[in-house]
Amino acid sequence: MGRIVAISGGTLETTEKLNKYILELTKKENPNVLFVPTASKDDAGYIAEFTEAFEKLGANVGTAKLTCKQYSESELQSMIDWADAIYVGDGNLLFMMKTWRKMQFDDILYRTFTGDSAVLAGIGAGCTCWFNCGYSNSDYNRGMTDWNYMWADNLLDLHHTSACPHYNRDAVRGFDLRLMEKGLPSFALEDNTAFTQNGDRSLFLKSTADANAYYMLYLNGEVSHKEIKLRFPDEIEETDQAAEMPY
Numbered sequence: 001m002g003r004i005v006a007i008s009g010g011t012l013e014t015t016e017k018l019n020k021y022i023l024e025l026t027k028k029e030n031p032n033v034l035f036v037p038t039a040s041k042d043d044a045g046y047i048a049e050f051t052e053a054f055e056k057l058g059a060n061v062g063t064a065k066l067t068c069k070q071y072s073e074s075e076l077q078s079m080i081d082w083a084d085a086i087y088v089g090d091g092n093l094l095f096m097m098k099t100w101r102k103m104q105f106d107d108i109l110y111r112t113f114t115g116d117s118a119v120l121a122g123i124g125a126g127c128t129c130w131f132n133c134g135y136s137n138s139d140y141n142r143g144m145t146d147w148n149y150m151w152a153d154n155l156l157d158l159h160h161t162s163a164c165p166h167y168n169r170d171a172v173r174g175f176d177l178r179l180m181e182k183g184l185p186s187f188a189l190e191d192n193t194a195f196t197q198n199g200d201r202s203l204f205l206k207s208t209a210d211a212n213a214y215y216m217l218y219l220n221g222e223v224s225h226k227e228i229k230l231r232f233p234d235e236i237e238e239t240d241q242a243a244e245m246p247y
Helices: 014-028 044-056 073-082 093-102 105-115 175-181
Strands: 005-007 030-036 060-061 087-088 117-121 131-136 150-152 161-165 186-187 192-200 201-204 215-221 220-225
Touching: 005 014, 014 044, 014 117, 014 192, 014 201, 030 073, 030 215, 044 060, 060 215, 073 105, 073 175, 093 131, 093 150, 105 117, 105 131, 117 220, 161 192, 175 220, 186 192
Parallel strands: 005 117, 030 060, 030 087, 087 117, 131 161, 161 186
Antiparallel strands: 005 192, 131 150, 186 215, 192 201, 215 220
16 A cells, blocks of 8 residues: 545645645655646646745655656656655646546556555645546636536546545535435545545645545435544654544
8 A cells, every 4th residue: 555645725835734744754855756737738837836845845856747748658667766756736637637548657656556656646636536536627627617517537546435625615515416426435625635645544634724624425315424533744643543434
């Protein structure tokens, strides 16, 4: 079992405590972080902002520009081998998964997880991708005039559950009814929260005091909500047990 930090949403500033936790999980003084901004189509401004933020935290930052450059299989593997952490950026989840599958980058990430060779992390689309399926506004990112949330299926399935990021946003509230379409429990995560895994230990973290997260399951005609206990990264103790999972 590998290491995951799946951040629902927020900014690089509001999620800084979670970003620091990503670096701590690498157990390196100056870890190498590979940024994968495929979902934003390798947006130059996003790359610059991410690089500045993580370099300030002491990381060495590289970028895999999968939509702008053609990489050989050996070049991709060299970047993965270099990385102590791989951070997937936000944007269009469906476009990202389609791009990854063309170059079998999804398989590379799966092997990285099973071999635990790097921390896998991300935000927004980079949060949802690690689960079986997720609630996504990818149509909006293609220029639609409303949010038009939809299910994104056939994701990496490192955790066989569904995920709903940005659960604090009004546009996402329709997720409660859409959950009946899936036979899976879900993590409904507000911005500035994260699902984390370190081996067989799973915890839910937050970077701001007012953030919330929920287990959700459509059962017997009703949606069940169970609030998840959140803590700040600096509140984690070695004696903490794995979170109770609903699946």
